[in-house]
Amino acid sequence: MTQLELARQGIVSDKMQQAAEAAGIDAEILRQRIAEGTAIVCHNNRHTNGLPLAVGKGLPTRVNANIGTSKDDTSIDKELEKARVAVAAGADAIMDLSTGGPIDEIRHAIIAETQACIGSVPLYQAACDTVVKKGKAIVDMSVDEIFDGIKKHLDDGVDFITVHCGVTRATVERMDNEGRIMEVVSRGGSFTVAWMAHNDAENPLFEHYDRLLELVKPYDATLSLGDGFRPGCLADATDRAQIHELIILGELTQRAWDAGIQVMIEGPGHVPLNQIEANIQLQKRLCHGAPFYVLGPLVTDIAPGYDHITCAIGGAIAASAGADFLCYVTPSEHLCLPNVKDVHEGVMATRVAAHAADIVKGLPGAMEKDIAMSKARKALDWETQYCLAIDPELARKRRGESGVDEEHGACTMCGEFCAYKVMDERKK
Numbered sequence: 097m098t099q100l101e102l103a104r105q106g107i108v109s110d111k112m113q114q115a116a117e118a119a120g121i122d123a124e125i126l127r128q129r130i131a132e133g134t135a136i137v138c139h140n141n142r143h144t145n146g147l148p149l150a151v152g153k154g155l156p157t158r159v160n161a162n163i164g165t166s167k168d169d170t171s172i173d174k175e176l177e178k179a180r181v182a183v184a185a186g187a188d189a190i191m192d193l194s195t196g197g198p199i200d201e202i203r204h205a206i207i208a209e210t211q212a213c214i215g216s217v218p219l220y221q222a223a224c225d226t227v228v229k230k231g232k233a234i235v236d237m238s239v240d241e242i243f244d245g246i247k248k249h250l251d252d253g254v255d256f257i258t259v260h261c262g263v264t265r266a267t268v269e270r271m272d273n274e275g276r277i278m279e280v281v282s283r284g285g286s287f288t289v290a291w292m293a294h295n296d297a298e299n300p301l302f303e304h305y306d307r308l309l310e311l312v313k314p315y316d317a318t319l320s321l322g323d324g325f326r327p328g329c330l331a332d333a334t335d336r337a338q339i340h341e342l343i344i345l346g347e348l349t350q351r352a353w354d355a356g357i358q359v360m361i362e363g364p365g366h367v368p369l370n371q372i373e374a375n376i377q378l379q380k381r382l383c384h385g386a387p388f389y390v391l392g393p394l395v396t397d398i399a400p401g402y403d404h405i406t407c408a409i410g411g412a413i414a415a416s417a418g419a420d421f422l423c424y425v426t427p428s429e430h431l432c433l434p435n436v437k438d439v440h441e442g443v444m445a446t447r448v449a450a451h452a453a454d455i456v457k458g459l460p461g462a463m464e465k466d467i468a469m470s471k472a473r474k475a476l477d478w479e480t481q482y483c484l485a486i487d488p489e490l491a492r493k494r495r496g497e498s499g500v501d502e503e504h505g506a507c508t509m510c511g512e513f514c515a516y517k518v519m520d521e522r523k524k
């Protein structure tokens with residue numbers, strides 16, 4: 097039985113127990129939410145060294161880091177370092193989005209490296225193999241090659257797979273009719289649209305969705321229903337193609353649930369700040385409360401180099417409105433492949449957003465951390481401040497570099513005119 101089927105029968109599995117303990121939530125409550133689909137316990141049966149991750153209602157806002165090679169940068173060592181840095185920085189999940197070099201080896205190495213939850217987009221490798229190994233074009237992939245590619249990732253223990261099942265003839269037509277500045281910016285979405293046009297066929301992952309469900313079931317992996325029509329710029333946000341795809345993803349969610357398979361929904365993208373809450377509400381309503389996994393959202397298009405910030409602003413709004421899982425964006429977004437430093441900064445920025453939202457969500461223990469920090473700050477207790485900091489190493493380093501390190505001394509911002517010290521004098 098899958099986790100969803102067990103949960104529906106009232107059984108709290110070992111995985112649920114383990115994931116609930118790690119999340120600090122009651123296992124029975126988690127079970128109920130898994131049963132109703134509003135939470136998932138993300139874990140592939142084949143992922144022997146991996147820990148199950150609970151995502152969704154009542155759980156901490158989760159953070160994913162995307163890593164992986166591209167044609168221009170294929171070093172396994174660098175990707176392993178990114179995986180280490182992402183986890184050390186506090187990422188809950190890692191997606192391997194490799195499209196260059198020895199893709200199988202890289203995925204195996206990343207999976208072996210960490211116990212974190214692992215995601216992938218199997219279609220990327222199916223497309224790369226068709227181009228690089230077979231010397232054909234992406235659009236020449238056969239349907240069996242697409243499904244075999246998915247099976248290979250599941251065999252390796254990937255916990256959640258992005259599948260762009262909502263890219264259909266009808267959604268493409270809607271997009272073309274309305275018109276868009278950026279059209280499709282999703283990589284998997286673009287492969288699928290191009291494949292459909294060339295083969296004059298429906299998306300196989302939509303047409304043969306039952307085959308996909310059957311394939312995934314023995315692994316008990318999570319389907320992350322991809323957003324091929326996520327807006328790639330503010331002007332395209334919340335348009336008819338995006339919402340049409342979301343309606344289809346809602347239908348596919350129910351079909352997956354009927355088959356006993358857990359689901360989350362991928363979401364935008366580039367969205368103006370004042371449309372974010374509506375996007376979350378639409379997803380929650382149309383997908384019957386399935387966990388929402390958003391990329392950003394990025395709240396402006398004009399800040400390349402700072403997109404970890406545009407992402408964190410949107411992520412904080414999205415998660416406080418109910419998004420469950422934030423995919424980071426790094427300072428390299430729209431410019432180049434992220435390096436190790438980008439990965440660190442991306443995870444930290446998104447963790448700040450996630451924590452800010454957890455306070456709004458009323459997550460037990462979230463606000464308490466801020467209160468503890470404030471007390472330590474008022475007491476000029478630096479060691480405690482470092483411990484409580486989202487990035488303890490950075491906090492310690494910056495104060496250290498300023499040349500003062502007296503245990504209960506002020507910092508160089510105000511020095512002897514430290515407001516906390518001035519207020520202490522009043523008491524004396």
Ligand SMILES: C[C@H]1O[C@@H](n2cnc3c(N)ncnc32)[C@H](O)[C@@H]1O
Nearest residue numbers: 162163164165166193194425429434
């Ligand atoms: C959908 C998201 O995936 C990211 N993305 C795509 N490929 C990679 C990669 N190799 N490494 C890191 N991020 C990647 C994009 O930057 C986008 O934000």
Ligand SMILES: Cc1ncc(COP(=O)(O)O)c(N)n1
Nearest residue numbers: 282283284362389390391423
């Ligand atoms: C939150 C989120 N959304 C989408 C994708 C897939 O990327 P793409 O759609 O570009 O293939 C992803 N990895 N994460």
Ligand code: MET
Nearest residue numbers: 281282283328365366430
């Ligand atoms: C396909 S990688 C580029 C993704 C793009 N920045 C987006 O908005 O989703």
Ligand code: SF4
Nearest residue numbers: 281283429430431432
């Ligand atoms: S410009 Fe760069 S990040 Fe954007 S879709 Fe093209 S290759 Fe990907």
Ligand SMILES: [Zn+2]
Nearest residue numbers: 281328366430
């Ligand atoms: Zn973008």
